[in-house]
Amino acid sequence: MSNYLYTLPEKLTEIAKQSPNKIALQIKIAKGYKKYTYQQCYKFSQSIAQNLVTFGIKKGDKIAIILENRPEWVFIYFAIIFCGAIA
Numbered sequence: 001m002s003n004y005l006y007t008l009p010e011k012l013t014e015i016a017k018q019s020p021n022k023i024a025l026q027i028k029i030a031k032g033y034k035k036y037t038y039q040q041c042y043k044f045s046q047s048i049a050q051n052l053v054t055f056g057i058k059k060g061d062k063i064a065i066i067l068e069n070r071p072e073w074v075f076i077y078f079a080i081i082f083c084g085a086i087a
Contacts, residue, residue: 009082016042025071036071041078048079059084 006014015022020039027034036044057063063080065087067073080087 007081009078012038012042012045012078025074027071034071041075044072044075045078045082048075049082052079052083052085057083057085061085063087 015024016038021037023035024038024041025036052063057080061083063085065073065076065080067076077087
């Protein structure tokens with residue numbers, strides 16, 4: 001058993017590589033559930049992180065997430081911490 005303590009971005013990256021098609025999040029919609037895999041979560045988070053960096057967000061910046069409870073909140077949260085900023 002490993003004693004390595006992962007950061008959240010490291011753990012998401014690892015799980016996305018090991019189990020890319022495993023369901024990470026789902027939300028109930030009118031016709032069932034909208035599901036997101038770990039790979040999708042990782043890719044969406046990375047894409048948002050790239051945009052945050054383009055907008056000038058850097059390590060240590062503080063960013064508030066004002067959004068209802070939905071999967072996109074998770075993507076934005078991970079994007080912020082991938083940048084080294086504080087959510």
